[in-house]
Amino acid sequence: MWTDEQREKYKRPGGGFPSEVTDAEWAVLGPLIPDATPGGRPRKTNMRSAMNAILFLLRTGCPWRYLPRDGFPPRSTVYNIFRKFQADGTWHAIWDQLYPMLREREDREGSPSAGIIDSQTIKSAEKGSINLRNRPSTQPTRWVMSLKRR
Numbered sequence: 001m002w003t004d005e006q007r008e009k010y011k012r013p014g015g016g017f018p019s020e021v022t023d024a025e026w027a028v029l030g031p032l033i034p035d036a037t038p039g040g041r042p043r044k045t046n047m048r049s050a051m052n053a054i055l056f057l058l059r060t061g062c063p064w065r066y067l068p069r070d071g072f073p074p075r076s077t078v079y080n081i082f083r084k085f086q087a088d089g090t091w092h093a094i095w096d097q098l099y100p101m102l103r104e105r106e107d108r109e110g111s112p113s114a115g116i117i118d119s120q121t122i123k124s125a126e127k128g129s130i131n132l133r134n135r136p137s138t139q140p141t142r143w144v145m146s147l148k149r150r
Helices: 004-009 023-032 047-060 075-088 090-105 142-149
Strands: none
Touching: 023 047, 023 090, 047 075, 075 090
16 A cells, blocks of 8 residues: 555656656766767757656567657667667666665665575476487487488
């Protein structure tokens, strides 16, 4: 059940989408966005609206072609920005800046002091695997034969 305190905490100002970046969030995120590459055309795209479009896509999980045209740049522009940020490591740089801030906001140390790896987190398939123990070593398995045919 939502309390008035929670409603106030998660209230998003403005009439846009809930995934839109607030002014306070943009003050932190904006400087992390790289400038346009020198020597090319000047950037015409509003990077805040492009980031809002990317966050909308990530939050809703909709396909790129379903990106609303309301206040967002064209989907091809948003896609190209998203892929460029993947290629040049911008997403990693943003994460490296925001993750410690999130932990400190939750009254935790900025970087984790320990990690736990659990071997039971990912189970391997018990059915459908190839059993190589009972096969003679001179007879190739079916999957090896299928590889040779290609």
